[in-house]
Amino acid sequence: MSTLSSHTDSLFAARGSAQEVEESSALAPKFDSDGLLPCVVTDKNGGAVLMFAYMNADALARTIETGEAHYWSRSRGELWRKGATSGHVQKVIELRIDCDQDALWMTVEQVGAACHVGYQSCFYRSIPVGEAVSAGSPALSFAEAEKVFDPRTVYGKN
Amino acid sequence: MSTLSSHTDSLFAARGSAQEVEESSALAPKFDSDGLLPCVVTDKNGGAVLMFAYMNADALARTIETGEAHYWSRSRGELWRKGATSGHVQKVIELRIDCDQDALWMTVEQVGAACHVGYQSCFYRSIPVGEAVSAGSPALSFAEAEKVFDPRTVYGKN
Numbered sequence: 001m002s003t004l005s006s007h008t009d010s011l012f013a014a015r016g017s018a019q020e021v022e023e024s025s026a027l028a029p030k031f032d033s034d035g036l037l038p039c040v041v042t043d044k045n046g047g048a049v050l051m052f053a054y055m056n057a058d059a060l061a062r063t064i065e066t067g068e069a070h071y072w073s074r075s076r077g078e079l080w081r082k083g084a085t086s087g088h089v090q091k092v093i094e095l096r097i098d099c100d101q102d103a104l105w106m107t108v109e110q111v112g113a114a115c116h117v118g119y120q121s122c123f124y125r126s127i128p129v130g131e132a133v134s135a136g137s138p139a140l141s142f143a144e145a146e147k148v149f150d151p152r153t154v155y156g157k158n
Numbered sequence: 159m160s161t162l163s164s165h166t167d168s169l170f171a172a173r174g175s176a177q178e179v180e181e182s183s184a185l186a187p188k189f190d191s192d193g194l195l196p197c198v199v200t201d202k203n204g205g206a207v208l209m210f211a212y213m214n215a216d217a218l219a220r221t222i223e224t225g226e227a228h229y230w231s232r233s234r235g236e237l238w239r240k241g242a243t244s245g246h247v248q249k250v251i252e253l254r255i256d257c258d259q260d261a262l263w264m265t266v267e268q269v270g271a272a273c274h275v276g277y278q279s280c281f282y283r284s285i286p287v288g289e290a291v292s293a294g295s296p297a298l299s300f301a302e303a304e305k306v307f308d309p310r311t312v313y314g315k316n
Contacts, residue, residue, distance in 0.1 A: 096282075115257055122257045123261075125183070129252075
């Protein structure tokens with residue numbers, strides 16, 4: 001797979017005017033100052049937001065070419081094929097890019113669960129919204145009733 | 159509204175251990191080095207990802223307290239009440255936070271359309287995924303057939 005990164009240059013077009021970036025069919029992603037592009041990941045079944053992560057050019061190229069989700073792990077500082085450790089891989093169903101081409105939305109078929117804590121989605125808690133919260137710090141409520149897997153079993157740590 | 163920002167301190171809990179951040183009901187968001195938290199916004203009708211934006215502490219506090227979406231505009235460097243110019247406001251239906259509390263997922267009721275280009279969603283183009291793209295830069299396809307509004311009319315520019 002080491003040849004993939006060598007042709008990310010030809011995979012992405014040069015960025016033109018705002019009009020070109022927004023209205024044309026040229027893929028011209030804008031990576032941030034760290035070389036990253038934020039990516040929203042939703043579940044093909046039900047549409048929930050499963051996770052939020054970042055891709056660098058290499059991760060995006062590998063995702064496009066293999067149809068399997070790859071990210072850049074900021075905490076580990078390395079290319080991250082989702083599910084490499086847990087087996088919880090993601091098959092890409094659809095990949096979209098936004099108006100100014102600085103964010104991605106990927107719909108996936110998720111094996112197992114997306115979140116390392118054990119829930120289906122990383123977004124398993126809700127923040128109460130409305131005037132009642134002004135008295136102090138609002139208490140989160142758990143939107144997912146239970147974990148899909150036990151992280152101690154899958155990752156082998158306590 | 160200027161009093162709101164004065165109590166963001168009491169609105170957010172101090173961050174404890176990873177265990178506490180992930181498993182408790184204390185709202186302890188982690189803003190990045192620019193003081194921002196990424197926010198994924200989906201449509202209560204149909205579940206599409208409408209846009210991706212950032213909140214600072216003040217924007218998050220105002221969103222929680224008013225139930226109307228507020229962001230931090232990085233391009234303008236100012237608090238941004240969504241729809242202030244266009245009228246395309248967002249009523250917050252649900253607000254969730256992720257495992258490590260460094261990303262938000264907000265479900266909204268969208269008036270008009272979310273994208274400044276005129277489409278319902280900012281993510282109106284798809285990137286083809288699969289082996290066929292390896293020959294060169296892949297062509298985006300338009301996933302939304304037509305614009306919801308004409309930005310020249312709404313924003314008064316060409």
